[in-house]
Amino acid sequence: MQEVKATMAGTILQIEVKEGDAVTKGQVVVILESMKMEIPLEAEVDGTVNKIHGAEGDFVDEDEVLVTIQS
């Protein structure tokens, strides 16, 4: 199980996957917006999207879990 976490405080700009989607290591799963920059967050393992926490437009803190991936 890998938890994709917000690397810094910001807003969820785009969620690129749905629950149940197969993802590969290095694939962008969420784009965060912070300091006016788009910040891609990647899957660190091959697997299936288990759960998406939060929705586009949500404010998130650093280290908040955004997506869990079952490897």
Place this chain on the structure above:
Amino acid sequence: MTNESTKTAYNEKLQEITARVIKGGAEKYHKKLEQQAKLFVRERLRLLFDEGNYVEDGKFANCETKDLPADGVVTATGKIDGQTVCVMANDSTVKAGSWGARTVEKIIRIQETAEKLRVPLLYLVDSAGARITDQLDMFPNRRGAGRIFHNQVRLSGVIPQLCLLFGPSAAGGAYIPAFCDIVIMVEGNASMYLGSPRMAEKVIGEKVTLEEMGGARMHCTVSGCGDVLVDTEEQAIVEARKYLSYFPGNFEGPAKFAEPRAVKEGRSLEEIIPENQNAPFNMYEAIDQLVDDNSLFEIKKLFAPEVITTLARIDGRPVGVIANQPKVKGGVLFVDSADKVTKFITLCDAFSIPLLFLADVPGFMIGTKVERQGIIRHGAKLIMAMSSATVPKISVVVRKAYGAGLYAMAGPAFEPDVCIALPTAQIAVMGPEAAVNAVYSNKIEAIADPKERIAFIKDKQQEYKEEIDIYKMASDLIIDEVVAPHNLRSVLAERFGYYETKKIMNSSRKHPVYPV
């Protein structure tokens, strides 16, 4: 007894003692090394030096005590790629590499040798720390363990000091890596900590593993005490030899040039850098188009990856590259990024390695979390290091440099030898979106019609972009040169050549007052 047989007896005694000493500790400790995938200290030295040749001082330290061969440390002088270097190397088969009085004296002496010869000094650390039983002889004295650290500080910036961490460096011993220019750690075996997990449990009730407390990966990713993480000891030795190929033997030595090489094959800078200021791209790909192929030696790759600090070569010349990484945390600067860049700038400046700043930075992070960490004084520390560096400095605004980000990346006010902008670069207190929000927030809120509001914002953003147009900046002599991305490498190579003779002195003060 005849003369001949006396000689033979002497030789035999020498041979017998030497053989005992160079074998190190008891067989069971050698077995343990094997289980831990560690090499015996003398094998490490054989791999480190050219042709495995070296001379050793103090080999017979404590030779009258049978179980303390060389008193647990080998101090040697030999060559790496033709450059003389000195080495101290713990022998963990002897009392777990712990320090007794002779151990400390030997370490101090090899430091003194390196100082006199003005050659690099390598610390091959694998030690349990002080021998508590010997503390009066090795801890508090003038030539006790404290002197090792005092010497390290005195030698800092005079000769390169490297630490190869093969095992533990516990308690006071943990300051050896801390005072080195660079620490190479072997994953799984290297560790650094002031108090062991066992001590932490007893004293503060914390239960953690050794890896959590002070493992190699933790130090290379979280604490920043480690610079290069490797899988094996052989790899650590290869990395140390490679690192030294960028450095002069001492701070006054000539730069080490290599055979120039073309850049790595890949997409052009025009293709790599997106037009949208806010979109991410991979700065490594851009660096590859500016430096000689296969010339990177990255420092703290895993720590604060929102900024890249790497040694590299341009047309064979060693340079230190500091580049924001927009792909990670938007390239925003944090407390850790400031630590990383500060150490790297002081390292390069100390050994006259010119600096290349590649700016694509939205600024320093904001918010309560970083304010409480003291981001302002950390930023000040970085800016002080950059500002004090007297080596040639080239500042390139790759895409954007906002706010204090411009200052941190050697902006025009900090006397870079040249401030270059790519045609797409933006320099401003803040980006257009933030600026329009800041200036017109009341007006924007007062517009009821959403369409009209968006049109107003777009209009003001456009106005702002024109205000910070790069040719306007060039016209006002804020930046010195606008360069097409495909010409950037050759411009850098040519300019670093011209700046070779740069010599500036700061005032005769002792030193600035460091902000941290």
